[in-house]
Amino acid sequence: MRISLLESALLCALLTCAAGRVAHFSYVGCYQDGDNLNRDLTGLKGLNNLGPYSIAVGNLVQGVDNMSHEFCSNVCSLGRFPYFGVQVGRQCFCGSSYGLHGQLSESKCNKQCTGNPEQICGGSFINSVFALHYPSNNAYTVLKKDISVTSTMDSSWPAAAQSDADCLLQCSARANCSGAVFCKQLLACRLLPFAFPPASLTGPDG
Template structure:
């Protein structure tokens, strides 16, 4: 994942959405998620000399060099995808979030303590965050994917 505002937190949050045990940052703006690390061996810390674009106080790897970190999961940050949901409620307590993919949408939800679920439409490139795991009728149907925090 590329982000012009990359920080260690942005990358770790993104990789934790998918349950990866490791994340790496490179050249100040790239994020990689992985199930293992160490294939090419360990380099000197001095090779990691790129400041994170979103926080110059942090180091985000170097040119073709990853800074690698382990992720630990004290509590679940997983989502359950609901399909073919039918809701008749017209009450909409959701709020919009900028997202280009379902992963971006889930990242936004994970960053908010009061987000219990998210809905995303690939057709509309629209993300809505929900304080309750109960989407309104206007945000259900075949074009919307519903993700419930578990």
């Protein structure tokens, strides 16, 4: 059976943690990246899309004409990643660590962002790396959106819950949980690493 999160479906709800949204971000530095097989920021590896953002070859989101620090922070905050990097003016990377290939002088990060020419977005195989900072309080909201994550990896986990509050408590107990899907009729709770449900939990009931 597939759980529907269409707006017309009232029995199931996507519950997302407000802490999964960005409070602010701060600049870390200019860092060397590797090729597609040896990236520094690898958080998007194995994903096909994250919410409305398509993941391109090389574990990145392309922003051909709209890349900015804010754009990339919005992408990476959906997965509650602690770091993001912008590269060659138009590419966005997310990750849980950085610095695999070493730090560079600031002059090496010299490409203007395509969406904001007043900002610098790395260089060729060079990331401008930023740290993401999230609210510490646990606040939640209920969404009814047909938006999903598709992945080649396991992108949700079952949890025992009798209510949406129980489901959220299960999510709060896991550092890697950014949201949950609770279906009242089935008493089914699925914990999510991202603020959007995986495609396997969306679509028509069947």
